[in-house]
Amino acid sequence: MRASDMAPATPIPSFGLLDLNEAAFPSQITDPDYDLSRRNCEEPIQATSEAVMPDSDPMPQRSAFGAVVLTMNDRPDEFPRAMASLQAQEGVDLEIVVVGNGCAPHNPPKDVRTIELPENLGIPEGRNIGAAAVGGEFIFFFDNDAYLPSRDVLTRLAAELQRDPRLAFVQPRIVAPDGRTTLRRWVPRLRAGDPSRPGTVTVMAEGVVAVRRSAFEEVGGWPGHFFLGHEGIDLSWRLWDRGYIGRYSPSIMVEHPATRPERHSIYYRLNARNRVWVAKRNLPWVLITPYLATWIILMICRIRSWAALREWFQGLREGIIGGHGKRDVMSWRTIARLTIAGRPPVV
Template identity: 50%
Template sequence: MNDRPEQERAAQATLMSQQGVDLRICVVGNGCVPDIVPAGALTVALETNIGIPGGRNAGAQALAEASRPDQASYLFFLDNDAVLPTDDALARLIAEAYQHPEAAYVQPRLTGPDDVTTPRRWVPRLRAGEPGRPGTITTMTEGVVLVRRNVFDALGGWGASLFLYHEGLDLACRCWAAGWTGWYAADLRMHHPVTSPTRHAPFHRLAARNRITVAYRNLPRSLIPLYLGNWAVITLARLLRHGGTHESVRGMREGWALRHAQTRRPMSWQTVWRLTAAGRPPII
């Protein structure tokens, strides 16, 4: 959105410095024409801001159209305020994908610029107090993630209607439902400013709305009330400490009112079992 020029330059510089990989880059302007574009990169200038997942889909589509028939094997999504701290980060991330062929996506450990601080919300699994422990994961941190291109295309990409928040959970659910897993490469770090999601005005509303949307799209019908009941309790506890009650209630109302507009592709009970065996039953 051309609102972070210094961070944009830093993100692109670390991307262009990567060694051992063949990169095809697309910069997406969400409601703008991108001001900062590396030499040889594609650009997509969306007339309006269609949200982060929709913007990512537009970039992936542009790369697909420009690369036919020689498609890349992987898509790497990088937010414009994140950086790759070493010039072999992408090569190492792809090596992790080769070592874990069952994983549709590979997630590095996201830290602050100090290479140490990892907020709990950035750890894509339960037991978030151990961010340095690698393993199978059932969700993802969307801003720095590697996804197999064939899986991404087969699943239809990111859930664009979510606009912002929980699109990684939605895509991860669909990956697992299709028989894949995810892998957390905790030994591989990438950097992001340590900020609060509440800096975005619609956080409380969209987070609450999208929880309902993701549950209604992906869960067996009998698990939806259990999942949403758990998250209602968690949300209430957080609101008592941090505020945002009015917007969260508004988001819940929106999500519930719009639930029947969603395309339901509920996961099988076999997938429920696989998620549970991986340490995250889909009621948490």
């Protein structure tokens, strides 16, 4: 989903230590039953003549997914292709909702629920509303310009989540339409040089990710008031603080255009504001200054435009002033687990 020219609707004012081995006001809803209150290697067995064998093999358990897609009706070519690839998934029970962020979704596929929001509430809150509108033990958040190149993407994501109850989210590998290129920012870890290396991760790429519903609801979902940017860090940290972990599974691939987030007019300001909000919501006071200092230095080095840098510092000031919401400080045990996993919460 492209967020160009988006603006907020209102003024912006334990499971033990890590095992390395492993938001909303819909004005029109097409489903009359929609309820906004729902945010809701074994050893081989040697058969003998005395063994009692079952009459038949048990039916394999099918996973249930709720898929959430946001739209602003700005991708007339990519959206139908994305939806067709989603509806083509096999081996799972799938319920799909398309959320129109400030619009009525144009030409949604048949048998797909739609929600029209009267105004653009931002990406994380739009996804919260969508998640509340669908069932399933797992939730698949899917950008409307992404594409599932095979019919078993969801079954493989579900298999990962079912394999380990500690897993709160699974991040597939995101590749450009050429099927090979993975941008560094799509790899959810610091050492991103080899995008084909799987492992435990502490953050996620929000646009294409599978999340365990019970864990998602336990921590309250996405931070809806963020509008755009860093909501994945906030959600991931809160999940880790409840004892969960995340996993990057690059053998499961999803295609996505290699667009630049800087194309959004509000990108730099919200990037900085939300960076402060993430810190103030989750970190002990003693770590907030090192965390922000690290990112100030990094952004000064990365941003080549003085105008963009001014925007970034404006957002930094807004974040310091307030508006971050409730503080739910992570434990030092969580900080240790994040550090062991490869990304201490100061970078």
